[in-house]
Amino acid sequence: MKGIKIVTIGGGSSYTPELVEGLIKRYETLPVRELWLVDIPKGKEKLEIVGALARRMVEKAGVPMEIHLTCDRREALKDADFVTTQIRVGFLAARAKDERIPLKYGVIGQETNGPGGLFKALRTIPVILDICRDIEQLCPNAWLINFSNPAGLITEAVLRYSPIRKAVGLCNLPIGMRMNVARLLEVNADRIHIDFAGLNHMVFGLNIYLDGKEVTDRVLDLIASGEAGDTVKNIPDFQWEQDFIKALGILPCPYHRYYYQTKQMLDEQLKDYKRNVTRAEVVQQLEKELFELYRDPHLNIKPPQLEKRGGAYYSDAACSLIDSIYNDKKDIQTVNVRNNGAISGIPADSAVEINCVITKDGPRPISVGELPVPVQGLVQQIKSFERTAAEAAVTGDYHKALLAMAINPLVPSDAAAKQMLDEMLEAHKGYLPQFKGLQSANA
Numbered sequence: 001m002k003g004i005k006i007v008t009i010g011g012g013s014s015y016t017p018e019l020v021e022g023l024i025k026r027y028e029t030l031p032v033r034e035l036w037l038v039d040i041p042k043g044k045e046k047l048e049i050v051g052a053l054a055r056r057m058v059e060k061a062g063v064p065m066e067i068h069l070t071c072d073r074r075e076a077l078k079d080a081d082f083v084t085t086q087i088r089v090g091f092l093a094a095r096a097k098d099e100r101i102p103l104k105y106g107v108i109g110q111e112t113n114g115p116g117g118l119f120k121a122l123r124t125i126p127v128i129l130d131i132c133r134d135i136e137q138l139c140p141n142a143w144l145i146n147f148s149n150p151a152g153l154i155t156e157a158v159l160r161y162s163p164i165r166k167a168v169g170l171c172n173l174p175i176g177m178r179m180n181v182a183r184l185l186e187v188n189a190d191r192i193h194i195d196f197a198g199l200n201h202m203v204f205g206l207n208i209y210l211d212g213k214e215v216t217d218r219v220l221d222l223i224a225s226g227e228a229g230d231t232v233k234n235i236p237d238f239q240w241e242q243d244f245i246k247a248l249g250i251l252p253c254p255y256h257r258y259y260y261q262t263k264q265m266l267d268e269q270l271k272d273y274k275r276n277v278t279r280a281e282v283v284q285q286l287e288k289e290l291f292e293l294y295r296d297p298h299l300n301i302k303p304p305q306l307e308k309r310g311g312a313y314y315s316d317a318a319c320s321l322i323d324s325i326y327n328d329k330k331d332i333q334t335v336n337v338r339n340n341g342a343i344s345g346i347p348a349d350s351a352v353e354i355n356c357v358i359t360k361d362g363p364r365p366i367s368v369g370e371l372p373v374p375v376q377g378l379v380q381q382i383k384s385f386e387r388t389a390a391e392a393a394v395t396g397d398y399h400k401a402l403l404a405m406a407i408n409p410l411v412p413s414d415a416a417a418k419q420m421l422d423e424m425l426e427a428h429k430g431y432l433p434q435f436k437g438l439q440s441a442n443a
């Protein structure tokens, strides 16, 4: 039997040991024969450190999985079965700019929301679309599984602007939310089921079940009374206003704090900003520590310190998805796919994050109809932002980018949008070739 070939682009990421661990755990049902870790020449040193750790992990586990390391993406992609993308265009230095520049204007600085999310998308989408073109030529039957952020917006661009049809966007957040609910109820996560629907980092748990019995109100009561944290490592765990969370009646995701607790979140970010720290710098330090550990020739497992990253456990999402596609499991997982009418009010060709039945032919979204009226508007507004941002990323059209910035709910005015856009276009110009030579309308 041929065995599976997986190619991971951005393989030098500190998250890669998670993926390797997940593949080792599932080896019996998911016999991966070749794992190709690909990075750009600037990331070669990290690639080699992570690659060596991956080889030690595989050797310790005694599974016959070959680990290949390369900076030649096209060489790696040939005849791949699954391609995963986990890239950060501009590295953490670019993330620091995405977080800092908006704060100068009194606006939330975050890598997947608001102006930061827009610029991360503008930098990442052209690279992902290039990868899609390579996939089309070199491994047209492969599934593309993207974790690169902003994952929803990247999926939106891939679905609308690439020839690839076998594409799925993935995030660790739904799994993290399920684990938090399990912690709240003091039960194992496999007893919890949540009906998720919305967009990436804008997803809601519409109904929550414990052993098949609905417990939504019980969970919301626990959250309202501040029983336990319900967030991820990169987002402050502010208490929700009790009456609000009960009135909402559905489970928000941690990123909703940027929209429903904007002032508090901004004040918190400004405190750090004044101390000259943003999440990018915290992560830079964490990465330094992780790579020190990874270098140790005696380390042959995923170190627990990796759990300090916001994306912890993403491999569970990734490996379960690959496993279910490969084995036609028909189980339910939450992924980013083409809406196809599953959520009314969102265009059919747009990406949504929603529970899907995972088959060998890909995820089949489970229709939820209309979202509850109180959240419909925000979700649609973010989708308008995402569609406009994706178009700006593909065309390099200044006015489209300005529109995307101005309609984002975290941006307070058209004038602030323009100022931030101009400053961020300049700050990131090395990674925005599609905007080259373009000036603002007033310049």
Ligand code: G6P
Residues within 6 Å of the ligand: 149, 171, 172, 173, 232, 233, 234, 279, 283, 308, 309, 310, 311, 312
């Ligand atoms: C969350 C999100 C991920 C994101 C991560 C950032 O878990 O779901 O999409 O990548 O946080 O974590 P970091 O440790 O880089 O701040």
